[in-house]
Amino acid sequence: MTSNIKEWKRGVKDGIPIALGYLAVSFTFGIIAKQAGLNPYEAIFMSATNLTSAGQFAGLTLIAAMATMVEIAVTQLIINSRYILMSFALSQKIDSNTSLFHRLLMAYGITDEVFGASMAVRGKLSPYYVYGLVSVAMPGWVLGTFLGVVSGNILPSRATSALSIALYGMLIAVIIPPSKGNKLLSGVILVSMVASLLFAKLPVFHTISSGVKIIVLTIVIAGIAAALFPVKEEAIHEG
Incomplete structure (x- = not known):
């Protein structure tokens, strides 16, 4: 039990920078969600259950375009298929006796950043370390979404439109470094x-x-x- 708590605390510490980064990106998501017609509860629920920036932004685009449920589902499957490969990699770092329950909980919180931090752990990966990462990263994402939705009602339309450009900055930051x-x-x-x-x-x-x-x-x-x-x-x- 003591070892699990220690791993969780270590995950929380390593997850703070991830949470801060999520706070900035999800703020933009909240603004766009407001523009797409989602209320705060819908936007927060979407962020809490779908921890993927690319998938959520694509989903909002499709919702705004009145896409069908099938189109949205297939698009999400394609965009988020990389998490399958990440799960394969992480499955090699955890103990083979790890229960299905722990594996499912870990799978919920796997994002690009959580995966990167988890793979950097030396030796076997404890599920509780991943829980520590997610326990701060997920609230950071949800809080940013909430602030973005609320700001969408407070900030002037010009300011909201300007902040929405941050989405393109995020996408550029994703594709430029690996292409160099x-x-x-x-x-x-x-x-x-x-x-x-x-x-x-x-x-x-x-x-x-x-x-x-x-x-x-x-x-x-x-x-x-x-x-x-x-x-x-x-x-x-x-x-």
Whole structure:
């Protein structure tokens, strides 16, 4: 019991920077959620049950575009499929005797940042360390969402629109660092941007909903890149 509490406290300490980062990003999400027509309770519930910035922003875009439930579900499955791979990796760091209950609780809180912090732990990973990370990271995300929704009613419309630009800054921060020095990834990003622009501007694609566009572009571009330029196993281990 003492060891579990110690691991939880260590997770809380390591999770504070994550919570602060989430607070800033989710503030923007709260503003956009307000613009999309969600009330504070709906926005907070969405943040508390769907801990993924990319998935939530995409979900709001689809909701605002009146996409179907199927489109939203498939888009979320594609966008969040990376967490399956993260779970595979983390399953190798935990004790093989870890119960299904603990595995499910850990799976709820896996995000890019929680995964990174968990993988950096030396030796076996304790579920309670992950609980410590999530116990501060998740409230930080939810609190930021709440503040964003409330500010959407208080701040002037111009200020709200200006803060919404932070979303694009977050997305740029996600794709630029890994693309540096990686010609393949840079090419895929460039092709994705051009293809998205064509889908948005060409009249022939106007009848296709935003959800279907995201699904098609993701599967086609990622599939072609994986087929033509597969990542060698040695490169994976070196990374």
